[in-house]
Amino acid sequence: MKKVAVVVCPNIRNFGSVLQSYATQKAVTKLGYDNEYIKYVKTRKTAYKYLIQLLIPSIMAERWSFVKRKFFQKKNGELISRRNKAFDKFVDKYMTASPKYVGYDQLKKAAGKYSMAVLGSDQVWNPINSGSDFYTLNWLNSGTKRVAYAPSFGVAEVPALLKDFYKKFLGKFDHISVREKRGAVIVKQLTGKKVPVVCDPTLLFKAEEWDDIQPEKPVAEGKYIFCYFLGNRREPRECVLKLAEKTGLTIVMMPFFGEISEYDNKLNAKFVDNPDPSHFVSAIKNAEYVCTDSYHGTVFSIIYRKNVMVFRRHSADSSKDTFSRLESLLSIAGMKDRVVNDVWEDRFITESINYDEVTENIDKLRKYSWNYLSDSLKN
The missing domain is CATH 3.40.50 (Rossmann fold)
Structure with a gap:
């Protein structure tokens, strides 16, 4: 056959x-x-x-x-x-x-x-x-x-x-x-x-089905902010530093070998060595906060019900802007308010996401x- x-x-x-x-x-x-x-x-x-x-x-x-x-x-x-x-x-x-x-x-x-x-x-x-x-x-x-x-x-x-x-x-x-x-x-x-x-x-x-590919050990010990950026802009990194300052949490990063950013070195972050896709899923599952401009970084944050902050990979007026797919996902999930417009707001700490409602929408x-x-x- x-x-x-x-x-x-x-x-x-x-x-x-x-x-x-x-x-x-x-x-x-x-x-x-x-x-x-x-x-x-x-x-x-x-x-x-x-x-x-x-x-x-x-x-x-x-x-x-x-x-x-x-x-x-x-x-x-x-x-x-x-x-x-x-x-x-x-x-x-x-x-x-x-x-x-x-x-x-x-x-x-x-x-x-x-x-x-x-x-x-x-x-x-x-x-x-x-x-x-x-x-x-x-x-x-x-x-x-x-x-x-x-x-x-x-x-x-x-x-x-x-x-x-x-x-x-x-x-x-x-x-x-x-x-x-x-x-x-x-x-x-x-x-x-x-x-x-x-x-x-x-x-x-x-989430329980994605647990099938979890690595034997977590990528980092203790509580942390997981940071995964595809773009190389400065403003998202500044917001991550503000989040780390306000929460006292360490920053864990996985590098993207497309647009390496000089600003990543200023975050004093722990870089995960040789990660494969299972480590990426694990890093999100075990994080306290996720900061990302990645579509799939956002997807797995939703699957694992994380405190996620979503950034633009490119500026809104850029000819390269591909934010429509993230806007569509966040709109369907009922999470449009999780978009960070390059300026830190305390609400990302003080306001929780209604994941019961989000899960109902995604289901x-x-x-x-x-x-x-x-x-x-x-x-």
Whole structure:
């Protein structure tokens, strides 16, 4: 019998990408489908697919950020190597992979092995990923069923030069759901279809189910503030220092190797060595406060009912602003007041979050999302 292809991104070594990949496969397995995630390795042979991106300023700006990140990683090769090995070990332990398909031709040849494909979450439909032509599922045979579960575009608009490309591949999907309201608007504009907003796959599972991947030892002893920032802005760090001053708690951090911030060194924080995704979940579970500009940092704070303070990764007027997905999540949860507008307010200590109400809101979305995924795979 043919398997289900789970198309996710566990090879992108950041906590959110791997955890949502793991959760997507776990959900498909829980619903009773034999599946494997597609282990695909790009080659330079398909580089021409990226040429159109040279004409799109917003994508080229992201590409420049990627180049700067590569310079940092090369400079800190030993550190990055240890981190990557920890991530790969987690993926090998908890996920089931296909054979490795090297290059687009191998990928297309393997397509006949699968009766259906489930495209997972994260920013898989971000225009910067369009050149790979992997998350479009264009490599599948024409009769293979396509289900999109909670993908994100990561942008407010698809660039004009790519709109026809998006219309074509979106039109081939049998079922589409998205992770945030803005994504539903984009799909409606491009295809005319009204699609549902479902929860990120990590939210499909409750705290006790995430406890299955807890490491043997906690990442830090005693009470602490867990700090995880993707952006490199000064203002969020200043608020964290204020929180530490007011509470007397130590700061625990996990570095993000994308935008290293000079301000992190001023926090006098404990940095966790070689963390894998299980350590990230553990750090949030055992924290007194969580300070983050990360979508999945916020998700796991909600799952574990934490005192969370949510910051913008970029300033509100930045062309890179991707805050819509966090706004959507906080709106659904009933937690819009947990956004910090770069200025410290004592209410983040004195006012507690009504997690009974938040859990009720999330449970409704979780139930709806499970029903959507189950029906999409069946029908």
